[in-house]
Amino acid sequence: MTTDYTKGAEAFTRLLKIMDELRDGCPWDKKQTLDSLRHLTIEEVYELGDAILKKDLNAVKGEIGDLLLHMVFYARIASETGNFDISDSLHAICEKLIHRHPHIYGDVKVQDEEEVKSNWEKIKLTEGKKSVLEGVPMSLPAMVKAQRIQDKARGVGFDWEHESQVWEKVQEELLEFKTEADQSSTKMEDEFGDVLFSLINYARFKGINPEDALEKTNRKFIKRFQYLETESLKDGKKMGEMSLPEMDEYWNKAKDL
Numbered sequence: 001m002t003t004d005y006t007k008g009a010e011a012f013t014r015l016l017k018i019m020d021e022l023r024d025g026c027p028w029d030k031k032q033t034l035d036s037l038r039h040l041t042i043e044e045v046y047e048l049g050d051a052i053l054k055k056d057l058n059a060v061k062g063e064i065g066d067l068l069l070h071m072v073f074y075a076r077i078a079s080e081t082g083n084f085d086i087s088d089s090l091h092a093i094c095e096k097l098i099h100r101h102p103h104i105y106g107d108v109k110v111q112d113e114e115e116v117k118s119n120w121e122k123i124k125l126t127e128g129k130k131s132v133l134e135g136v137p138m139s140l141p142a143m144v145k146a147q148r149i150q151d152k153a154r155g156v157g158f159d160w161e162h163e164s165q166v167w168e169k170v171q172e173e174l175l176e177f178k179t180e181a182d183q184s185s186t187k188m189e190d191e192f193g194d195v196l197f198s199l200i201n202y203a204r205f206k207g208i209n210p211e212d213a214l215e216k217t218n219r220k221f222i223k224r225f226q227y228l229e230t231e232s233l234k235d236g237k238k239m240g241e242m243s244l245p246e247m248d249e250y251w252n253k254a255k256d257l
Contacts, residue, residue, distance in 0.1 A: 016086065019072045034077055041070045053215060099123065121155030132156050144211050146200045154204075163205045170198045224254035 022029040044066045051059035075086035100123050102108035103116065110116050121132045129135070132155065136148045153159065160166045177191040203210045228250040229239055237246070 015068065015072055019069070019076050023073075023076055029073075032073065032077070034074060037070060037073060041067070044070060053212070053219075099127075117151070118155050118157070121152055141211070143196070143200065143214065146197050147204065147210060150201055150204055160201070160205070163202075166198070166202045166205050170195070170202050173198045223257075224251055227254035227257065 024030075044063065048060065048063035048067060051063050071089070072086060075084065075089055079085035098105045100120050101116075102119070102123075103110045108119065110119065124135065125132065132152045133149060136145055136152065138145075140148065150159075160169075173191065173194045177188065177195050180187045180191045200210045203213065228247060231250050231253070232239065232242060232247070
């Protein structure tokens with residue numbers, strides 16, 4: 001597919017112009033700061049994630065626009081204090097991409113995507129990063145953070161050699177957790193964290209995104225539970241008053257849908 005750069009530039013220029021007009025004339029937009037927009041941006045990212053999971057491309061299109069608006073908004077605010085503007089941000093990412101893709105813009109040869117990711121992490125260390133883990137935001141949800149930590153460690157060669165070793169580690173951590181749980185130990189939480197970390201590691205070896213997998217299970221549970229609620233109500237039954245076998249009957253029906 002050939003990108004229409006002119007069309008894209010015109011649309012982006014239009015957005016910049018509208019942003020200027022809103023910032024200059026709208027009371028709400030005038031009031032916003034980097035801090036006030038932060039939580040709204042996070043919300044927009046999650047909305048994009050929902051649209052992707054639903055495979056709703058029309059919604060994805062709209063959410064991309066929402067996020068672009070936020071990026072333009074941040075840059076406009078920064079330009080007012082003389083720190084940077086949107087062109088500085090765009091040039092910065094362009095330079096970063098060129099520098100970290102020497103197999104495209106230089107004479108480096110790579111065999112596969114794993115070598116690309118490995119080179120990426122090594123190049124970051126030459127840019128003044130003291131640790132390959134510096135790029136993992138502390139505020140990420142714990143499961144996503146664990147996955148990113150493992151990906152980055154793998155990028156510099158710190159990883160298991162075989163899938164079977166990872167599964168053995170999962171079983172080892174499960175046994176340690178079971179031992180602590182049987183003893184009502186205060187170490188249960190630590191051991192449970194180790195179990196989750198090792199399972200996320202195994203999912204990575206199997207090519208499974210653990211966040212996506214858990215979210216699909218969440219949605220599946222919600223769908224089945226809501227079926228249980230609505231169908232039992234039709235039969236004159238109330239949640240909280242049914243026995244577990246009664247609820248299981250509706251649950252099993254929901255599984256067949």
